[in-house]
Amino acid sequence: DPDATIVAEDMAFDPDDVRLAAGEPATIVIDNRDDGVQHNISIEGAPEPNSTPLEAGESKQALTVELPAGTYAFVCDIHPNMQGVIVAE
Numbered sequence: 734d735p736d737a738t739i740v741a742e743d744m745a746f747d748p749d750d751v752r753l754a755a756g757e758p759a760t761i762v763i764d765n766r767d768d769g770v771q772h773n774i775s776i777e778g779a780p781e782p783n784s785t786p787l788e789a790g791e792s793k794q795a796l797t798v799e800l801p802a803g804t805y806a807f808v809c810d811i812h813p814n815m816q817g818v819i820v821a822e
Contacts (some may be wrong), residue, residue: 757790
């Protein structure tokens, strides 16, 4: 089971505010529901691996991260208006 699922639909992320436990492996699933549109999730300032490859919807991709405590912005690499925040605490 993922620790968080972020849906990409209608050129937006839902939710756009995610909370994860700091210092522990966490799995985030990006659920791309925009048929034929490429999306990914890229977590700015996070240790590698910190992004999924661009993939055309409808698709699901999982990313396992271990984030130190802090606040991290996430974006779609080719749609910078798609953004949100991950808080690791």
